[in-house]
Amino acid sequence: MALDAAFRDQWGRVLATLVGILGDIELAEDAAAEAFAIAAERWPRDGEPSNPTGWLITTARHRAIDQLRRQQVLAAKAKLLARDLETASQGPEALMDDAATIPDERLELIFTCCHPALALEAQVALTLRALGGLSTDEIALAFLVPFETMSKRLARAKNKIRDAGIPFAVPPDHQLPDRLAAVLAVVYLIFNQGWGGGRVDLAAEAIRLGRALADLMPDEPEGLALLALMLLHDARKAARLHDGQVVPLDDQDRSLWDTQQIDEGRALLQRAMTRRRTGSYLVQAAIADLHLHQPRDWRQIAALYEALARQTGSPIVEMNRAIAVAEIGGPEAGLAILDRLDLHHYRYFHSTRADLLRRAGRHGEAHQAYRRALDLAQTEPERRFLADRLAEEAGYP
């Protein structure tokens, strides 16, 4: 079942509360789905209740109780619900007025979904399902895997959470930095999948998750910085494509940039910077911000990439530093850095290298590099851009 946007905003909140009560994601999900289906039928006819979240939780809880009764499952679970049965007899209206008293347990749910004992691909799928409210179909489509594969992946992850006893809890302080890093990595992975692919709007999903995290953990600078980073990147979305072709940043029509989103991103970046901790998302967000200024301050950009490369040891960061260095010291200086990197499987390595070779006047090598980049390109707009450049290079002797 695919939920529309207004509904999906409620999904994570409702599901989290239900998992908290029922202690079982599968059962909670079934009950929530039933409640949302009832709402979809009734609300347009009878009007939306004054407290939609409370209504959905109460209705879903009733459904879960019915389900448990039907199955006559474990006495322990039934006992757990005995307390709820009493309130249940008062009808859904009993809960309507105290929405504020329903604890928001989305954070517990996020940490469960992104637990390191689950495979990364399962963490991603589960987070999109449980917090984002995407259907299995939509997730399968977004990651270009068959429905059956995604369905099995989700079922397996939920079974493991139940059987292995993965806790529904925010980790204790000594574990929080590592575990939060895992959560942020999942959100950023979803965002980047959205950027490269352009199928289901995964970037928008990631931003929604980022907003939830920033709300739930307002004092975590890396969470704020990740949201800032995503907003600043995504603000250029409308300008990134023209006639179905990728447009490099310098050639983009800046009037198409979403200034409101840029302002929001910058405000978040400022908030994150006051916390005096320089995590990798903070540095990346600061770089994303610098890229939006004209002219670009390449020295500062290069310096931040250097700091980031030291922090992460990532060759992709080094590649980006090479681009900045080429702007300061010429294309050969950038190429010297690229020559030290082992990134030959990475599509953007070849397009980056091709561009620097082209600017260095090494057209024969540039031609070859564009060829390689074109072979590795994954989206049509990228292919068109590279094919254009390749054709230009073919004009040189």
Add this chain to the structure above:
Amino acid sequence: MQYALLAYARPEDTDRASRPIPGALAALLDRPDVTGWARLHADESATTLRNDDGRMLLTDGPFIDSKEYLAGLILIEAGNLDGALAIAEEMLLQTRPGTVIEVRPILDGRFRGA
């Protein structure tokens, strides 16, 4: 002498949680010379822990058999998987390099005091 009997199951046999132990086997498990037994959840519920130069690496799934041999069995009690992993980590740090611990939830069992 004490012995450990290690039982292996086919990969398609994953529904043990909902299937009771057959009566004849249950009777055998009740014998006085059986000092304890445990039925484990299927290997999909496993988490494998490796010590990579002091950094703990978690992977989802069972330990895939290579040259290593099964060297021991430790039964623990923990509130949840995080608790179990913390204990496993503490022990792993005291073992020789190359040791791997697979953490698997126990479905049911019986244990007799020493």
